[in-house]
Amino acid sequence: MITAEHLSKQFTRDIMAKEQQSSDHQNKQKRKKNISKKEEFFAVDDISFTVEKGEIVGILGPNGAGKTTLLRMLGTLMEPTKGRVIMTAEDGSIMEDPIAIKQNIGYLSGNTKLFRRISTREMLQMLGEIYGMSKEETEERIGQICSVLDMGDFIDNRIERLSTGQTQRASIARCLIHSPQLYIFDEPTLGLDIISADAIVSFMKQQKEEGKTVLYSTHYLEEAQFLCDRILMIYKGKIVAQGSPAKLMTDTGSENLRDAFHAIMKGVDENDF
Amino acid sequence: MIFKKIGPLFKREMTDIVRDKKTLFMMVVLPILLYPLMVVGMTFLMSAITMNQQETVYKVCMDEVPVRAELESLYEQHAPLQETENEGGDQTENENGAETDNGSENDEAEKLTYSISFVTMDELAGEYAGMTQEEVLQAKAIDAYVTYDAASEYPYTIHFLGASDDSQTAEQAVEDLLEVYEKKLQSEKLAELSLDEDEILHPVKYQSENMSSNEQTMGNVLGQMIPMLIIISIMMGAMYPAIDVTAGEKERGTLETLLTLPVSNFELIMSKFLAVSVIACVSAFFNIISMGAAFGFMFSYMADSIGGLELHLSSFAPAILFTLLVMMFFALFVTAVSMCVCIFAKSFKEANNYITPVMLVFMFGSLVTMVPNVELSAMTAAIPIVNISLMIVKLFTFTYDYALFGIVLLSNVVYSLLAVLVLGKIYNSEAVLFSEGMGSLKLFNRRSEMKENQIPGIGDVILLLCVELLLIFYVGTGAQLKLGFGGVAVTQALILIVPLVYLWYLKGDYKKVLSLRRPKLLQLLGAFVTWIGTYSLMLGISFMLVPLLQESMQAQTETWEIFMQQPLWVLVLVVALMPAVGEECMFRGFVYGSLKDKMKNMIAMLIASALFGIYHMSLIKFFTTFILGFMFVLVVSETGSIFCSMLMHFCNNLVSVLVMKYASKVQEAVPILTKETAGAGEILLLVATGLVVIAVGTGLLKLSKSKSKNSKNSEKTA
Numbered sequence: 001m002i003t004a005e006h007l008s009k010q011f012t013r014d015i016m017a018k019e020q021q022s023s024d025h026q027n028k029q030k031r032k033k034n035i036s037k038k039e040e041f042f043a044v045d046d047i048s049f050t051v052e053k054g055e056i057v058g059i060l061g062p063n064g065a066g067k068t069t070l071l072r073m074l075g076t077l078m079e080p081t082k083g084r085v086i087m088t089a090e091d092g093s094i095m096e097d098p099i100a101i102k103q104n105i106g107y108l109s110g111n112t113k114l115f116r117r118i119s120t121r122e123m124l125q126m127l128g129e130i131y132g133m134s135k136e137e138t139e140e141r142i143g144q145i146c147s148v149l150d151m152g153d154f155i156d157n158r159i160e161r162l163s164t165g166q167t168q169r170a171s172i173a174r175c176l177i178h179s180p181q182l183y184i185f186d187e188p189t190l191g192l193d194i195i196s197a198d199a200i201v202s203f204m205k206q207q208k209e210e211g212k213t214v215l216y217s218t219h220y221l222e223e224a225q226f227l228c229d230r231i232l233m234i235y236k237g238k239i240v241a242q243g244s245p246a247k248l249m250t251d252t253g254s255e256n257l258r259d260a261f262h263a264i265m266k267g268v269d270e271n272d273f
Numbered sequence: 274m275i276f277k278k279i280g281p282l283f284k285r286e287m288t289d290i291v292r293d294k295k296t297l298f299m300m301v302v303l304p305i306l307l308y309p310l311m312v313v314g315m316t317f318l319m320s321a322i323t324m325n326q327q328e329t330v331y332k333v334c335m336d337e338v339p340v341r342a343e344l345e346s347l348y349e350q351h352a353p354l355q356e357t358e359n360e361g362g363d364q365t366e367n368e369n370g371a372e373t374d375n376g377s378e379n380d381e382a383e384k385l386t387y388s389i390s391f392v393t394m395d396e397l398a399g400e401y402a403g404m405t406q407e408e409v410l411q412a413k414a415i416d417a418y419v420t421y422d423a424a425s426e427y428p429y430t431i432h433f434l435g436a437s438d439d440s441q442t443a444e445q446a447v448e449d450l451l452e453v454y455e456k457k458l459q460s461e462k463l464a465e466l467s468l469d470e471d472e473i474l475h476p477v478k479y480q481s482e483n484m485s486s487n488e489q490t491m492g493n494v495l496g497q498m499i500p501m502l503i504i505i506s507i508m509m510g511a512m513y514p515a516i517d518v519t520a521g522e523k524e525r526g527t528l529e530t531l532l533t534l535p536v537s538n539f540e541l542i543m544s545k546f547l548a549v550s551v552i553a554c555v556s557a558f559f560n561i562i563s564m565g566a567a568f569g570f571m572f573s574y575m576a577d578s579i580g581g582l583e584l585h586l587s588s589f590a591p592a593i594l595f596t597l598l599v600m601m602f603f604a605l606f607v608t609a610v611s612m613c614v615c616i617f618a619k620s621f622k623e624a625n626n627y628i629t630p631v632m633l634v635f636m637f638g639s640l641v642t643m644v645p646n647v648e649l650s651a652m653t654a655a656i657p658i659v660n661i662s663l664m665i666v667k668l669f670t671f672t673y674d675y676a677l678f679g680i681v682l683l684s685n686v687v688y689s690l691l692a693v694l695v696l697g698k699i700y701n702s703e704a705v706l707f708s709e710g711m712g713s714l715k716l717f718n719r720r721s722e723m724k725e726n727q728i729p730g731i732g733d734v735i736l737l738l739c740v741e742l743l744l745i746f747y748v749g750t751g752a753q754l755k756l757g758f759g760g761v762a763v764t765q766a767l768i769l770i771v772p773l774v775y776l777w778y779l780k781g782d783y784k785k786v787l788s789l790r791r792p793k794l795l796q797l798l799g800a801f802v803t804w805i806g807t808y809s810l811m812l813g814i815s816f817m818l819v820p821l822l823q824e825s826m827q828a829q830t831e832t833w834e835i836f837m838q839q840p841l842w843v844l845v846l847v848v849a850l851m852p853a854v855g856e857e858c859m860f861r862g863f864v865y866g867s868l869k870d871k872m873k874n875m876i877a878m879l880i881a882s883a884l885f886g887i888y889h890m891s892l893i894k895f896f897t898t899f900i901l902g903f904m905f906v907l908v909v910s911e912t913g914s915i916f917c918s919m920l921m922h923f924c925n926n927l928v929s930v931l932v933m934k935y936a937s938k939v940q941e942a943v944p945i946l947t948k949e950t951a952g953a954g955e956i957l958l959l960v961a962t963g964l965v966v967i968a969v970g971t972g973l974l975k976l977s978k979s980k981s982k983n984s985k986n987s988e989k990t991a
Contacts, residue, residue, distance in 0.1 A: 107533040113526035129281035
């Protein structure tokens with residue numbers, strides 16, 4: 001179980017782009033206002049929620065909504081500006097130390113590429129050592145993963161020589177090696193072919209059946225509708241709607257999650273201005 | 274506990290680096306091949322040049338020389354030996370014979386070094402008909418020609434082309450021949466007078482003996498070359514893996530993977546640092562061993578062939594061992610510094626851009642061994658790079674000063690630790706780990722990719738200042754030497770043009786960076802009043818400083834005297850108007866305009882004023898120009914218009930010009946302006962008046978500011 005308490009992340013961004021936009025409008029008054037060069041803004045703005053054991057929670061939102069930043073903070077890759085992340089272990093003990101939390105998380109995103117010049121087996125052995133597993137334990141686990149993910153053919157090849165699908169399986173193996181309680185996946189199916197994407201979807205389902213928790217972000221609404229127990233929709237760093245896919249659809253009177261998404265985003269935009 | 278996790282991470286980094294063939298090549302293969310090839314190549318090249326010189330027959334025309342036939346027959350007697358069994362030995366004997374002048378006994382054996390063929394113009398007539406000797410020489414049909422003018426103090430003139438190697442050697446060949454001829458005449462004359470030749474020509478006989486051991490002499494030569502070679506090789510060894518584990522990691526997208534692991538950033542960076550250090554050390558090791566072996570081989574070969582030059586290579590062993598030890602720590606330092614720089618880059622290419630200047634600095638540091646009279650001392654032993662270079666010279670000349678070596682070793686340990694600490698600090702920053710690179714030096718981007726209306730970064734300011742400094746130093750000083758007063762104008766023009774060109778290249782926001790805004794009348798008035806106050810304040814302060822810095826004051830007046838010969842309008846233009854525009858654009862424009870974007874306004878103002886002070890390159894001027902610069906920048910900050918500070922600057926320099934030009938008149942009217950010293954009371958009065966007037970001036974500026982605010986507000990409400 002993982003809990004986000006008032007998570008916020010502040011970044012500084014150049015607002016040069018904004019200045020240009022307004023100069024396009026030839027609106028001198030507005031341009032003068034925008035002349036201050038740096039702007040601080042919240043990529044994630046006071047978000048709180050809890051993900052229960054055995055749940056699959058999907059995070060939806062347009063680009064720049066703050067999904068990646070939120071997941072990075074939950075994975076303790078990034079430190080929150082405000083708020084905290086708390087993880088509750090199976091035995092009920094509470095963890096707040098980033099390193100302890102990382103020990104129990106399998107984190108996968110488009111940015112977590114694999115080391116190219118070592119083989120999958122070497123990588124898994126190194127990870128086993130870092131996660132504090134014994135040699136025998138690691139070897140046993142590698143054997144299991146290898147058969148589950150069908151990696152026997154290429155486990156000893158250097159990763160740079162693997163095909164995209166094989167690399168994806170090696171990436172999943174990376175998250176599995178230490179049998180974490182929670183998986184955090186940031187757009188795991190982005191850019192994959194149908195077979196690889198389906199493999200990941202079925203993997204997530206299977207992990208749920210084993211009582212593991214999955215938190216993931218995606219742009220594929222059909223996939224989310226069919227997979228998730230609960231959806232968090234975020235926009236401009238805030239949660240704008242949450243609930244089961246069915247609840248979101250009935251609330252907005254939509255037939256599917258895609259329409260519900262549009263309806264919610266439209267509503268937010270109208271309130272905004 | 275820490276090492277439990279660093280261990281596997283380190284292993285991963287090492288495997289990653291070692292499996293990269295490029296690194297392996299740089300680390301092991303290159304050093305092993307480089308030095309033997311260098312030595313062999315150098316030896317080959319040298320002997321090829323000598324061989325070539327000995328084999329070439331230089332064509333010399335002596336048509337106008339009356340004793341041509343005699344010279345020719347003399348040459349026949351002394352013609353160089355061709356294809357002898359021991360050419361090298363022969364050559365040295367010849368040279369020695371000529372230099373020590375003790376070869377009279379074996380006159381017969383004395384041979385010339387170079388072959389000459391005596392060409393006549395008639396022989397050349399076919400192709401070069403109607404040409405003068407000089408034209409034939411220019412056409413390179415002959416290598417030199419000799420003319421004779423009995424009336425001249427030096428009847429023989431050897432004409433040659435300094436730009437041609439062959440012609441230069443031909444000149445030498447003729448000179449050698451004339452020397453032989455001269456000797457022959459001398460002997461004949463002396464024999465006629467029945468005098469002892471040896472007694473007359475060599476009344477003082479002496480020899481020099483080099484008391485340094487052969488090893489020391491050799492060591493001195495080696496010690497000058499080796500530091501740069503070693504430092505470059507370590508840089509090469511460390512640079513590539515340093516980029517690979519930092520920027521390369523970001524580029525390949527594996528950095529975030531590492532961040533998902535249950536390890537601290539410190540453990541991560543330490544594992545990387547250790548891996549690169551090991552590579553750098555191994556690379557240094559291979560370099561030093563290979564270099565030692567190659568040079569050792571070369572010298573023992575030379576010693577064999579020359580004979581009599583005995584070298585004990587084993588005596589270099591302690592030097593090599595100690596060099597190895599210090600080099601290990603230096604490698605740590607280089608590694609940490611390279612990683613600190615590369616960590617900001619997001620790609621290999623960018624990292625290369627960042628590290629090249631660092632490498633240049635390291636190389637220049639190692640060149641210190643070529644500078645005469647710079648020796649290892651308590652001070653130089655603490656300067657990184659320089660200390661290692663100088664220590665190697667000491668080591669190789671067998672002057673062991675263990676106290677200084679201790680400082681070198683210790684300072685390298687300290688510097689490497691500091692660099693590692695900085696590295697750890699930088700690596701802990703999310704801005705660095707997740708950012709899109711440093712971007713403080715915008716010049717590295719192509720102009721077509723530049724964003725419109727940029728504000729230059731801090732790196733740009735530093736670069737611009739360096740460029741300006743170099744230009745003023747070389748171009749400005751050069752122009753002043755050549756053009757005299759006109760050179761001052763050139764310098765001032767440079768100060769204006771360089772920042773403008775730089776801004777143009779960056780597609781910078783001129784208006785914003787240079788604060789180009791039309792000032793209001795009230796603002797100009799405020800600026801003017803502020804300047805009057807500042808002038809009074811500065812006058813007071815310089816009176817305070819005069820007793821402290823008398824000398825530089827005197828030098829100042831001397832330069833002014835040259836200026837004063839110019840007509841007034843020229844002085845006003847070059848000394849008052851041009852700096853008012855140029856220096857304002859540079860310091861209150863580019864420097865301040867860029868800095869205030871990146872830091873707090875007050876800090877930007879202080880830095881810009883300090884730079885303005887330093888720029889005047891004189892201690893006495895520093896304090897006053899610092900204050901002056903600060904008041905200028907304050908006015909720019911208050912009014913947002915550079916024209917206000919230009920007015921102040923113009924007034925300021927104008928007064929200086931007038932005071933100097935009309936010194937006597939000013940002395941009568943306002944004596945305080947030309948005084949050398951002032952009493953405490955006067956100083957106090959000047960400072961107090963200055964401060965009060967400044968307060969009034971800035972008050973006026975504030976007034977105009979609030980006025981314009983009010984009018985804006987009223988506009989809005991309207």
